[in-house]
Amino acid sequence: MTYRVALVTGAAAGIGAACAKRLAKDGVAVGVLDLDEARCAETVEAIQAAGGKAIALGADVSQxxxxxxxIDKLREAFGPIHILVNNAGVTDFTPFEELTEERWDLIYAVNVRGPFLLTQEVLPDMKAAKWGRVVNISSSSAQTGAINMIPYSSSKGAVVTMTRSMAQEFGPYGITVNNIPPGSVMGTIMSEANRDRFQIPTEVLLQTIPVRRMGEPNDIANACAWLCLDETGYVTGQTIGVNGGRVVT
Known part of the structure; x- marks a missing residue:
């Protein structure tokens, strides 16, 4: 095999797109998946223009x-899947007392059931290869909590604990499972929604970040790519905070 195959969800833009491009730079063939397949075209074209391999995929990750x-389409194009980046997610800013069951269920369906379904579907490929990398994108709100974001932050907390349990169960097969909780990353749909809603001046926000700059999608992508190397096969079940020091462990 001359290359490995990755599936990156929520990869039409933002962190997912950055992860897809970064993995492709390392020679990985990438399935670029988003709810709307047409929105993946820009990411796919960027990868192909740089000499990489990519295919656009459309799916609701909760189904x-x-x-x-x-996944069948990706296997047909490039072969078995060795790397999975569970990045797709939805957020919410509803005060707790105003939450509906429907909204709660939707957030958990995408943020928790999505990674469950995707990991379950690609696991046979990784077990057959005796090698696999699963990177779950959680959130710093899972570590700190967040006002008016209870379903989102709690669902991302579930992703953190799911990561730890998966790592223990899959480790004997040569499969590592880790999670990255981003903090204050600009250029994503979620960060723009946060900024518009809370109207926090950038200079005030920067005072909460020790490195005194906002994160960029590539900051997350670089950590993701590192976790997918052969050399990081002894790193599993870990929370790799990429947040400029805003949250320390």
Missing amino acids: RAPVKAA
């Missing part, structure tokens, strides 16, 4: 049938 169909 098994479309997930399975997308």
